[in-house]
Amino acid sequence: DAKTTQPNSMESNEEEPVHLPCNHSTISGTDYIHWYRQLPSQGPEYVIHGLTSNVNNRMASLAIAEDRKSSTLILHRATLRDAAVYYCILIRAGTASKLTFGTGTRLQVTL
C-alpha cells in the first residue's frame, strides 16, 4: 500500500481556517485519498475523500495537487469540536477498503 506522511501535530485558533497537509508521493492512479478523524474517546469518523478533483462537503474541503502526490484537508472555520487526530489514508479502488491508519495529525484548537 502506498504510504502517507503527515505532521504529528498542528495548532489553530478558533474561527480560523486550518490546512492539514498530507504527502503521498507513491500514490497510484487508482488510489483514492480518504480523510478520517478521531475525536477524543470516540471511534474514527469519515470526513471526506477524493480522487483527482477538489472536493467539498459540509465538514471540510479536500484540495488535491495536480500531480496527486500531496493533498490538503481544509477546515474553513475551526471550532473547539474539531480538535481531533486527523488521518490521511489511501484506498485503492476495487479493494476491500481496508483502512491502514498512520499516526495522523493531532489538531489542537484554542480560543
Add this chain to the structure above:
Amino acid sequence: DAGVIQSPRHEVTEMGQEVTLRCKPISGHNSLFWYRQTMMRGLELLIYFNNNVPIDDSGMPEDRFSAKMPNASFSTLKIQPSEPRDSAVYFCASRSTSGRVSEQFFGPGTRLTVL
C-alpha cells in the same frame, strides 16, 4: 439509524479469562471490520468480513484471538485466554460495498482492561 453498536463499552477482566466483544453493524452493510487501538501501535486492522465470510485475518495477533460473524447483523471477537497485553480499545466498523469506494462507520469501541 443507531449506527454501529458495540457491547460492552468497558470490560475489566483478569488474565486467563475469556473475553467476548460484540458488534452489530449498520443494517444493510455487508462488510465488517475489527480494529484494535493502543498507544504503542495505534489503530490496526485485525480482521474483516464480506457477506459474513472472513476475508483477511492477517492482523489477528495470535490463536488466542478468534472472530465470527454468524449472520449479517452480528459479529463477535473472542480472546481466550486473555493477557494484560491485550488491553486496548477495540473498534468495530461496517460499510456497504455498493459503489466503488465507500466510507466505514465506526462504533464507539470497547475498552478492554486485562489485569
